[in-house]
Amino acid sequence: MIKGISVFLSLLLILGAGCTLSVNNPIAIGDNDTRTGSINSVNGSVTIGANCRIRGSVDSVNGSIQVGRESEVGDLHSVNGGINLAEGVRVSGDVKSINGSIACERDVKIDGGIKTVNGPIRLTQTFVKDGIETYNGDITLSDNSTVSGNIVIKKPGGSNNRGTLTIRISGGSIVEGDIEVKPDTLPVHVYLAGGGKVLGDIRGAQIME
Numbered sequence: 001m002i003k004g005i006s007v008f009l010s011l012l013l014i015l016g017a018g019c020t021l022s023v024n025n026p027i028a029i030g031d032n033d034t035r036t037g038s039i040n041s042v043n044g045s046v047t048i049g050a051n052c053r054i055r056g057s058v059d060s061v062n063g064s065i066q067v068g069r070e071s072e073v074g075d076l077h078s079v080n081g082g083i084n085l086a087e088g089v090r091v092s093g094d095v096k097s098i099n100g101s102i103a104c105e106r107d108v109k110i111d112g113g114i115k116t117v118n119g120p121i122r123l124t125q126t127f128v129k130d131g132i133e134t135y136n137g138d139i140t141l142s143d144n145s146t147v148s149g150n151i152v153i154k155k156p157g158g159s160n161n162r163g164t165l166t167i168r169i170s171g172g173s174i175v176e177g178d179i180e181v182k183p184d185t186l187p188v189h190v191y192l193a194g195g196g197k198v199l200g201d202i203r204g205a206q207i208m209e
Helices: 002-018
Strands: 020-023 027-029 039-042 046-048 058-061 065-067 076-079 083-085 095-098 102-104 108-110 114-117 121-124 126-128 132-135 139-142 151-154 165-169 179-182 188-192 206-208
Touching: 027 039, 039 046, 046 058, 058 065, 065 076, 083 095, 121 126, 151 165
Parallel strands: 020 039, 027 046, 039 058, 046 065, 058 076, 065 083, 076 095, 083 102, 095 114, 102 121, 108 126, 114 132, 121 139, 132 151, 139 165, 151 179, 165 188, 188 206
Antiparallel strands: none
């Protein structure tokens, strides 16, 4: 993990001239702003206002990422910080977090997938074109959320396994693909309520009443 962060920091320094880069300070993008390059922060949060257009990726190490209403962004990557997407946000790529949660409000659309390591995922009336993958994180889909791909639960390395994981699918939410647990000895409970459905197979997880 430390090696990966070091490589990331080196890349930021090389590419810094073509992007918004901050070290040890937060980045705040005001409402209705447009940026053509990427936004990168080390030891500081990234806050993007409402109705913004960010053509590049948004990356943060040791800081959260907040995206305001009706904004459009590229890939979102966070290490040691959560990612929160407000109502109506559009993401043209993937949303990934290591040691942080991912939360999406109503009418969020993600053209890629979602991935967390040691962080829960909460989707409210959200559309995810690709699948969801998590190491050590609960997943909640509510209010007619849709995941077009699969949900894959993987066991983290080392002794960081926190025990039984839960997947809650409710309020008419749909997983169009499969739910798969790797390895199948990892305890995962799937709760279906209020019209929540999994159209594919559920492998390695226990369906709870």
